[in-house]
Amino acid sequence: MTDADPARRPGRTRTGETEPVRTLERGLTVxxxxxxxxxxxxGDAARHAGLNASTAYRLLHTLQTQGFAQELAGLWGVGVQAFATGQAYLGAGGxxxxxxxxxxxxxxxxGETVNLAVLQVPDVVYVHQEEGRGLMRMFTQIGARVPLHCTGAGKALLAWQPAQEIGRVVEQMSFQPFTPRTLTTPAAYLAELEQVRRHGYALDNEERELGxxxxxxPVQDAGNQVIxxxxxSAPSSRLPDSRVGELAARLQRASQGIGTVLRR
Structure with a gap:
């Protein structure tokens, strides 16, 4: 191999090697x-994925043959194999x-609803929930994605990342206002993350939904990384400022217990 062969230089791959990767990426997007x-x-699937209809159809058909997509009455949805594969995330040791x-x-x-979320920039993804017992219970669909800037989970996930990573992520955030309390500028959000690190917990103060x-x-793994x-979450009437410190301390103890289990 010599530098005169550009297709073989470090960091370069042949067209035949990049096309499968591109196809895989598009399929996962779908x-x-x-x-x-x-x-x-x-048509809607193609539009949301940023693809033309013929490409989207080929990808959907391939996903269908593998059980990851299904078509019913002209509508495309997730197939049962996607569910079966996703169950591995629930497996022992996870x-x-x-x-x-x-x-x-x-x-x-x-008595309140408790959620578990992971980072998938520029959002958080809720992967598990234990529902509260009150008449007014907070419910988030498992698998739902919510922007980082307006959730307590998003702030807790991002606050302890390296500064360079925080800067990279903040650049990708839209800061869409959902309520009058939503943080809508990078400066305000970065200042909020500083407060999160200082106090050890994050607060969503009606920033996603009024009331x-x-x-x-944060929850840390065996390598002390925030994962x-x-x-x-609760109605504001049941989560006044006077209870925030108490509830945060209880969540911190639970998080430490989870980390202990992950380190075994």
């Missing part, structure tokens, strides 16, 4: 679109089995 927006017509007992104990003790507050703390956020 799967994500079905999970977020489906069931969809072919994050959710480690967190579930602690989350259930929190609900028993406090709903959330307290969140998830544990949060408690």
């Amino acid at each position: 799967m994500r679109v079905l999970g977020q927006h489906g069931p969809l017509t072919l 994050l959710i089995p480690a967190a579930r007992p602690a989350m259930q104990a929190l609900v028993t003790e406090l 709903v507050r959330c307290v969140a703390v 998830a956020a544990l949060s408690l």
Whole structure:
């Protein structure tokens, strides 16, 4: 190999090697679109994925033959194989089995809904929930994606990342206002993250939905890396400022317990 062969230089690959990767990326994009927006017509699936209809159809047909997509009455949705594959995330030794007992104990003790979320820039993805017992219960669909800037879980996930990573992520954030309390500028958000690091917990102060507050703390893995956020959400009337510190401390103890299980 010599430098005169550009196709073989470090960092370069042949066209025949990049095309399968590009196809895989597009196929995964289509799967994500079905999970977020489906069931969809072919045209809507293509539009959400940023593809032309013929490319989207070929990808959907391939996903269908493998069981990852299905078509019913002209609408495309997620197939049963996607569900079966996703169950591996719940397997023994993983994050959710480690967190579930602690989350259930929190609900028993406090009566409020407890969530587990992971980072998928520029959003958080909710991967597990233990529902509260009150008449007014907070519910978030498992798999739902919510912008980082307006959630306690998002702040807890991002606050302890390296400064360079935080800067990169903030550049990608839209700062869409959802309520009058939403943080809508990078400067305000970065200042909020500083407060999160200082206090050890994050607060969503009706920033996503008026009348709903959330307290969140980070969850660390065996390498002391933040891999998830544990949060408690409740109507604002049940989560006044006077209870924030108490609930944050209880969440922190639960998070430490989850980390202990992950380190075994």
